[in-house]
Amino acid sequence: xxxxxxxxxxxxxxxxxxxxxxxxxxxxxxxxxxxxxxxxxxxxxxxxxxxxxxxxxxxxxxxxxxxxxxxxxxxxxxxxxxxxxxxxxxxxxxxxxxxxxxxxxxxxxxxxxxxxxxxxxxxxxxxxxxxxxxxxxxxxxxxxxxxxxxxxxxxxxxxxxxxxxxxxxxxxxxxxxxxxxxxxxxxxxxxxxxxxxxxxxxxxxxxxxxxxxxxxxxxxxxxxxxxxxxxxxxxxxxxxxxxxxxxxxxxxxxxxxxxxxxxxxxxxxxxxxxxxxxxxxxxxxxxxxxxxxxxxxxxxxxxxxxxxxxxxxxxxxxxxx
Ligand code: AMP
Ligand code: MN
Ligand code: MN
Numbered sequence: 001x002x003x004x005x006x007x008x009x010x011x012x013x014x015x016x017x018x019x020x021x022x023x024x025x026x027x028x029x030x031x032x033x034x035x036x037x038x039x040x041x042x043x044x045x046x047x048x049x050x051x052x053x054x055x056x057x058x059x060x061x062x063x064x065x066x067x068x069x070x071x072x073x074x075x076x077x078x079x080x081x082x083x084x085x086x087x088x089x090x091x092x093x094x095x096x097x098x099x100x101x102x103x104x105x106x107x108x109x110x111x112x113x114x115x116x117x118x119x120x121x122x123x124x125x126x127x128x129x130x131x132x133x134x135x136x137x138x139x140x141x142x143x144x145x146x147x148x149x150x151x152x153x154x155x156x157x158x159x160x161x162x163x164x165x166x167x168x169x170x171x172x173x174x175x176x177x178x179x180x181x182x183x184x185x186x187x188x189x190x191x192x193x194x195x196x197x198x199x200x201x202x203x204x205x206x207x208x209x210x211x212x213x214x215x216x217x218x219x220x221x222x223x224x225x226x227x228x229x230x231x232x233x234x235x236x237x238x239x240x241x242x243x244x245x246x247x248x249x250x251x252x253x254x255x256x257x258x259x260x261x262x263x264x265x266x267x268x269x270x271x272x273x274x275x276x277x278x279x280x281x282x283x284x285x286x287x288x289x290x291x292x293x294x295x296x297x298x299x300x301x302x303x304x305x306x307x308x309x310x311x312x313x314x315x316x317x318x319x320x321x
Pocket of ligand 1: 292
């Protein structure tokens with residue numbers, strides 16, 4: 001099997017993809033890879049099935065990200081996605097099935113769908129893997145690349161506060177700051193700032209949150225969403241806030257989309273692994289942060305998910321607090 005470096009060096013027209021409903025790690029890795037590939041003289045097309053959320057557009061190079069890539073490619077690179085369907089319509093299987101695929105990811109639930117799979121569940125972010133790839137390829141870390149990659153680390157560790165924060169994440173961050181990334185500016189844009197409409201939406205959702213048997217949960221019906229310009233980034237902050245409830249071991253946020261599908265976000269304390277529940281529902285994630293999407297009515301998704309979480313907590317007993 002070729003190494004990831006050999007795959008990149010052997011290709012010329014490269015399609016780089018990240019998952020739908022993108023977060024800062026997916027978009028940061030995607031934009032950084034664009035800069036890295038162009039530094040090597042490669043043709044890079046960057047795509048994500050959903051538009052880049054406004055909060056991530058400060059990362060240099062995100063304006064080049066398209067939703068439906070066109071052209072011929074001799075390599076596809078998937079970033080931060082644990083399965084092929086999660087790439088959405090940006091991956092046209094009819095056209096790309098015969099093109100080699102390099103799968104770079106850090107989800108413990110990754111289905112190893114690539115020709116070559118570089119999956120490190122112990123890495124706090126996919127952006128750290130992209131940094132190592134840049135090093136392996138001899139590409140200099142410019143301030144633009146550093147800003148994109150540090151954004152992924154800050155996002156996936158929520159500013160170095162989640163249990164996946166480790167020495168490797170801190171050391172990568174130190175290098176990226178030295179290379180020109182502004183860490184407080186990135187943290188403010190990704191984690192602190194939100195529109196007034198989103199702040200009000202948090203209030204509406206929190207006002208009807210429930211706490212039952214160690215599970216805190218809340219729902220966002222599509223009707224509530226429609227009244228604000230709320231985006232998914234603000235909602236990842238909301239589920240993190242819910243996960244701060246002292247009495248809870250698991251936090252769940254249900255979000256009904258306009259197309260009727262329901263996105264479910266799960267968070268847990270160390271010792272409770274929610275990635276298996278997400279995987280069983282067709283999604284994926286990490287032990288302490290996972291998610292899935294179901295095309296079922298909101299009330300049914302709530303009932304099904306809460307039953308699965310209750311069974312998980314019963315199984316994990318009182319192993320920890
Ligand atoms: P979220 O709750 O959307 O912030 O996602 C938490 C974690 O679960 C992230 O690592 C996501 O990549 C993963 N995740 C969320 N939804 C899905 C899904 N539908 N399929 C696979 N992984 C998901
Ligand atoms: Mn992601
Ligand atoms: Mn990630």
